[in-house]
Amino acid sequence: MRSGERLALAVILGLCVLVGGTAGATAYAWHRAGSVRIAIHETGPDGSDFSMRLPGLLVNAAIALCPVPEDAELKAHLAEIAPALREVASRLATLPDVVFVDVENDAGTVRVEKSGADLVIRVVSPDERVEIAVPVESVRRLMRKFEA
Amino acid sequence: MKKLLGCLVLAGFASGAAGAASSDRWIHIRVDDAGEAKGRVDIQVPVGLVSTLLPALQQSRGHGSIHIDGDSVDLAEIRSYWSAVREAKDGDYVTVRDEDSDVRVAKRGGYFTLTVDDKGGKSRVRMKVPLPLIDAVFDGGNTINFDAVGGALAKAPAGELLAVDDEDSHVRIWIDSEAAPARKDAR
Numbered sequence: 001m002r003s004g005e006r007l008a009l010a011v012i013l014g015l016c017v018l019v020g021g022t023a024g025a026t027a028y029a030w031h032r033a034g035s036v037r038i039a040i041h042e043t044g045p046d047g048s049d050f051s052m053r054l055p056g057l058l059v060n061a062a063i064a065l066c067p068v069p070e071d072a073e074l075k076a077h078l079a080e081i082a083p084a085l086r087e088v089a090s091r092l093a094t095l096p097d098v099v100f101v102d103v104e105n106d107a108g109t110v111r112v113e114k115s116g117a118d119l120v121i122r123v124v125s126p127d128e129r130v131e132i133a134v135p136v137e138s139v140r141r142l143m144r145k146f147e148a
Numbered sequence: 149m150k151k152l153l154g155c156l157v158l159a160g161f162a163s164g165a166a167g168a169a170s171s172d173r174w175i176h177i178r179v180d181d182a183g184e185a186k187g188r189v190d191i192q193v194p195v196g197l198v199s200t201l202l203p204a205l206q207q208s209r210g211h212g213s214i215h216i217d218g219d220s221v222d223l224a225e226i227r228s229y230w231s232a233v234r235e236a237k238d239g240d241y242v243t244v245r246d247e248d249s250d251v252r253v254a255k256r257g258g259y260f261t262l263t264v265d266d267k268g269g270k271s272r273v274r275m276k277v278p279l280p281l282i283d284a285v286f287d288g289g290n291t292i293n294f295d296a297v298g299g300a301l302a303k304a305p306a307g308e309l310l311a312v313d314d315e316d317s318h319v320r321i322w323i324d325s326e327a328a329p330a331r332k333d334a335r
Contacts (some may be wrong), residue, residue, distance in 0.1 A: 084204030091197055096170075098192065098327040113330075137276030 033057040034117050034135035041129045056135045062142045074080045078146045086143035092119065172196055173306060176329050180318045192327055195302055202298035227286045233260075234279065254277070271314035278304045 001009075033056030040050040068075070101112040108125035114132060118133040172194045179189040233241060233255055242253035252263040260282055264273035284300035287293040304323055312319040 081204045084190050087200045091194065091200070095194065096327065099330040100191065100193060100332055102190040102330055103179075103188070106185060111330075 010084075030055060030057050033137065035062055035133075036135065036138065037133040039129075039131045043127060043129070044099055047128070056138055059138050061140055063138065068146065082147035084144060085139065086147050089136065089140040089143045093117075093140065115116070174324050175301070176322050176324060176328060178318075178320045181313070181316065188331075190331065192326075195304070195323060199298035199302040202294040202301075221308070223286075230282065230286055235281070240250070240274070247324045265316075268269055272312070275309040276307065277309055 004067070014032055022045055035056050036054040036059050038052045060072075068078070094112055097113070099111060099113040101110065103110045108123065110124075111120075111122045113120050113122075114136070114138050116134070117135055117137065118132065119139060120133045123130040164300070167205070173196075174192050177191040177199060181187040183317050187329035236255070238254075238256045240252060240254045242251065244251040249261070249265055250265045250267070252261075254261045254263075258279055260275075260277050260279055262273060262275040264271070268271065281297070281300045281304055285292055287296040306323045306325055308320065308322040310319065310321040
């Protein structure tokens with residue numbers, strides 16, 4: 001193999017490693033950040049379904065980039081409760097899968113649970129079913145943002 | 149030798165981590181409707197989490213306090229009664245037996261206990277609260293010191309704090325070393 005060919009091969013291999021590594025790292029970060037899911041199902045003949053899944057990576061980026069509203073009262077309130085909420089969010093990450101709140105009556109059920117890396121809120125009523133799942137890591141980042 | 153030391157250090161870290169995880173106790177609140185309206189509420193939260201949140205609740209209420217201004221509740225008076233009970237020896241303080249119910253208030257073994265039994269068998273109350281927890285409730289002025297309550301709750305031993313059974317509902321509050329699984333009859 002001539003030196004020119006060897007150089008080209010080295011460049012191609014280097015590019016492959018670079019692209020592969022970047023893709024792998026992105027996929028890992030994408031998977032690790034989880035996703036925010038919102039699903040609403042209306043029962044009945046005219047009921048509709050709404051489902052949305054946002055990659056946690058985008059949500060975390062939005063949390064990092066979006067400014068906290070410049071409201072003195074809001075900021076003062078956040079400054080008071082944010083440390084405790086951040087502590088709560090940090091502790092959430094270390095807890096096992098568990099149902100925190102489970103309420104059931106004639107009007108329906110409400111359940112708040114930690115499932116895997118997500119905080120999940122499920123509301124079921126005779127008319128509709130709502131499920132919201134938020135990665136605990138995103139909640140923690142949000143609380144840290146409020147505290148900053 | 150180095151390998152052995154490394155293994156010992158790792159084992160120490162592992163057991164420490166396991167101990168930290170298992171030391172997190174849970175406070176459970178369970179309410180079941182017993183009447184026609186069938187409903188239930190299950191809440192369980194790590195005690196450490198409650199201890200963290202309570203001071204925040206206090207701060208968010210302003211001036212670090214929640215005032216109790218009910219006409220029928222004079223906190224200072226209750227506090228003075230409590231101080232007297234706290235300093236007295238263990239024993240039964242109030243025992244009432246009439247045609248409707250039996251009531252017993254006692255302090256024993258580091259706990260304040262209240263027992264109420266309805267003669268008709270319709271209702272029953274069992275309360276067993278660690279003394280430091282009640283001390284913490286009365287720690288503030290004309291307020292409840294949530295910071296102190298959170299600290300006392302974090303040190304409270306596992307066990308049942310309150311059980312109320314009557315015709316309409318069953319209420320239980322207890323501290324346990326682990327989270328309970330969701331009830332099977334949940335929808």
